[in-house]
Amino acid sequence: MGDAAGVGPEVVVRALAEPALRGLARPVVIGDAARLTRAVEICGLDLRVKPIASPAEASGDPGVLEVIDVGGVPPDLPFGELSEVAGEAAYRYVAEAAELAMAGQVQAICTAPLNKAALHAAGHRYPGHTELLAELCGVPEVSMMLSTGSVRVIHVTTHIGLLDAIERIEPGLVERTVRRGHTTLVDAGIEAPRIAVCGINPHAGENGLFGYGEEEAKIEPALAACRADGIDARGPLPADTVFFRAGRGDFDLVVAMYHDQGHGPVKVLGLEAGVNITVGLPVIRTSVDHGTAFDIAGTGRAEAGSMLEALRQAAALAGRP
Template identity: 85%
Template structure:
């Protein structure tokens, strides 16, 4: 089987994206898994390689089909949209515009079948907004670019997988948005993703909204009974092993010891907190429901260390590995 081609977006040029990209793509651990082409800025990647002490040649290409996957060569589709003197670690409209254009180009290539997966370095939401692109983040941006009305965010580590019913909204808004149809669709997307990745009969734990999953009506206003239980009944009727609603304060421990293959979190921090305790270098973000494969790091632009060469590329490397694995499955 020929190697898949992965479009790697450079992220916010003022953040750690360029550094983690050059570190990951120059790692021998990636060898033989995929051909990667960076959608970004050749000059910025060259600067990042110097900062990180990476001995790799930055090679512009005109098309992803030219990517060879040679060791010690980082191939880049150079959009040349950020100024050469752009400072690291500072919010920049120019960097936000560049981050948008990298993702838009990657989505265009993936939708046309010219790359088999997208792997994204982090962008900065404030910079994206400053450039006039009003999206909460990558997930929502990619959904619009790919023409999909609804997607889900899944975080994957070596110990747990988590899919979210709601993500980038305030807590009060999240509780308002949660309803049986959305919960059911999220569970089904998670189930299908695990089946497609080789888990024949996924065991799915579904978190409650309130402490102790409502404690049989003692906490909250009946959200578990009204918003979650009807959805789980529909899923179980189709043979999906969806257990819950379960207390979120214990379910991640149970998932970590192997009781479940997937946890369904109701809102952003309910799912992100446990995953990030396990280590930012371990987490990978997968967008579920797109017509293309997309993985990403599970951390931000880290302006405080950008430009120092100190950024850890572990999450980026794992995101590339998972993109390559997903792209080679039938």
């Protein structure tokens, strides 16, 4: 359900009110039943919130939102305000979902947004869902992939400062990221993914004109190793044109070196279409590609397009052999 003070409850109930979704999965919400009921009222939906004890009890009946009621949200918790209580509750929802997924009781996890500052205020020092789920699932390293209708982007580094990102990028990490992206696309049915790999510097270094040889030292050895195994990994390529080329269909995946290099182009294409997929977990996890939007939380104005697409992609990934 995400942070109870944000738009998470609203985008969840809006998405689960869509009849088309019910043919794809039996959705179960992990969250707070009272807060979800309030979100139903705010959004003016004809939807009944029904607490259940386990995913096995979910019927998927139309007009019913089934929830494992972890609770943790006071009835008077205000919308749109940073809350340590909401941060703790959001952590507990993710932990419960991860436990159910690792036990095979659910086939995929789809997360509404949490607030990093609230999570930290509650004592859980993670940059976000991705790193939290990696620890809960016992995985040392995962990658963030953003997907829109026309472009997919996987990130070598994410929630760290730019100087730290450049320091952290090294051939092994780049190679593992490319391989995770390749495997994910093959599993999704793309037999021979075409992968474009961004450089770090403007114009991918322009043959040594910009930077200090980062492309040659940090990226090219990784691509050589991937190509030796038959992976179609091209680059390093200038980031200022590669997203345009991906958008017109030249590539199936772009590998971005740092957070804003990949996030910026995807979000220009539209937050309502963006989906975040965590690559490398032992479970399927998708997410909306937007934040808690405290400025509109509790108003009923939140759009559920990204949540709907995240749920569709989670169901599609879970349904593949």
